[in-house]
Amino acid sequence: MKRYVLALLIGLLPAVAGAQANPAAQAARSWRQQHERAIVDEFVTLLSIPNIARDREDIQRNAEAIAAMMAKRGLAPKLVSVPGGNPIVFGEIRTPGATRTLAFYAHYDGQPLDAKEWASPPFVPTLRDKPTEDGGQVIPLPPVGATFDPEWRLYARGAADDKAPVIALMTAVDAIRAAGMTFRANIKFAFEGEEEAGSVNLERTLAANKDLFAADLWLMCDAPLYQTRQQSIIFGARxxxxxxxxxxxxxxxxxxxxxxxxxxxxxxxxxxxxxxxxxxxxxxxxxxxxxxxEPLGPVEKRALAEAPAIGTDLMRQFWLGSTDGGPLTLNELITxxxxxxxxxxxxxxxxxxxxxxxxxxxxxxxxxxxxxxxxxxxxxxxxxxxxxxxxxxxxxxxxxxxxxxxxxxxxxxxxxTGAGSRTPMDLPISQEVIRTVESVRGRAVKLPTMGGGLPLAQVERPLGTRTIVIPMGNHDNNQHSSDENLRIQNLWDGIELMAALLTM
Structure with missing residues (x-):
């Protein structure tokens, strides 16, 4: 176990140096350090709004709250939907002279739940000093000006999956502007309200509003980091x-x-x-x-071979005495x-x-x-x-x-019925994303696909674009289950990463 922790810490060291190498990430870190309580307060406010996809009234409240956050930042928000669908909250930054457009996706709806299974009410965001399974105790938010311990956890439905990227993106916009930095591309934001219900109306909504949502690349800000806490970049989903x-x-x-x-x-x-x-x-x-x-290509197979091994540690963590699919690894099996x-x-x-x-x-x-x-x-x-x-x-x-x-x-x-999608890892835009991410978070784990589902195909088909997944949450976040949580350091790291990608 000690060897695993040491390897984990060594793997994280390049990320510390990486943020110093990226000007936008560095600006975001400085801004965050001065505004930690305000950032978390905005996050807590959003998490306090129930977000089960079938509850149309609460979903509308979420959409309006996010639109208000975007309006405060001058992002020209619109609520876009088709009959019977939950709204996509759209916003944009138009950059004079830009030759390409980047779209950033997250979703604000969450999985159904049984509140009785939670250690604290799922829509009363609760700060704990460590995970509940390790005896984590409820603690108050620190006063304005005080710092948050990076290992604290914020508990609420949607904390990790998937409201955190909304807050990270809005905070990154604040930091970039405060530092007097400029955007290179046109930027679009698309925050969906029914991903956890299968994104049943996403493709129709995009197809009906192609010009509004058109972009050269969609960065899908969802999913957890690699199980070693290393930053991952994922080029497909099932x-x-x-x-x-x-x-x-x-x-x-x-x-x-x-x-x-x-x-x-x-x-x-x-x-x-x-x-x-x-x-x-x-x-x-x-x-x-x-x-x-469709079989993997040589670049994808090489990426799998280079990914850190995680099976033995995960078996111990999950109390598993065996696994399916041997001798293939977990990373191979999810492809x-x-x-x-x-x-x-x-x-x-x-x-x-x-x-x-x-x-x-x-x-x-x-x-x-x-x-x-x-x-x-x-x-x-x-x-x-x-x-x-x-x-x-x-x-x-x-x-x-x-x-x-x-x-x-x-x-x-x-x-x-669903479909899988995979963007080639050797495309020029894929390589640029890799360079940008690694300039902030150090050497990243590159994976051809993720095990979970994301609506990549529903985005690619109507818009003719490419998608790449940029995870942000902690791997042990209990997403889709009770006691969902976000590790505070993951939020801080996500703000820096989003700032770098916004200025790519």
């Missing part, structure tokens, strides 16, 4: 295709003593179906699943598609369990799509596989006659 499957047993639950061994159990039937989809190593067995995967069980339900468990044969069993599956794959085709492959396992398949509730006529019945609904 899309998500979701498939929900329900299999059926008796019309209503039956007494397991009276009817066990006779009435088929849908939970057992679903379990057998799911095990037919993957082998013991985690490889998907659905016919054709990997056929359209290929996956099939994951998001959740399963059938009757009840725990104190509510009863001795019954369930009436049905349901599973929700997410499939992580990589470049080359088509979500509609993959959804059909899953459906075809279920048929090969002897199921009569419908896409709505089966009728009584259908259930009587077939030994096994499954309702299969492809809820959404």
């Amino acid at each position: 899309g998500v295709t979701q498939v929900d499957i329900t299999v059926y047993g008796p019309r209503a639950e039956l007494h397991s003593g009276h009817y066990g061994n006779w009435a088929p159990n849908p939970a057992m039937s679903l379990a057998r179906l799911l095990t037919s989809m993957k082998d013991d190593k985690g490889r998907v067995l659905v016919e054709g699943f990997y056929d359209d995967v 290929v598609p996956s099939l994951n069980i998001r959740g399963m339900t059938s009757s009840r468990t725990g104190a509510q369990a009863s001795n019954v044969i369930p009436a049905s069993a349901t599973v929700s599956i997410d499939i992580r799509m990589v470049k080359g794959m088509d979500g509609r085709k993959t959804g059909q492959q899953i459906t075809d596989h279920i048929r090969t396992q002897g199921f009569f398949v419908v896409d709505r509730e089966p009728t009584a006659d259908e259930r009587r006529a077939h030994p096994k019945v499954a309702k299969v609904v492809v809820v959404r």
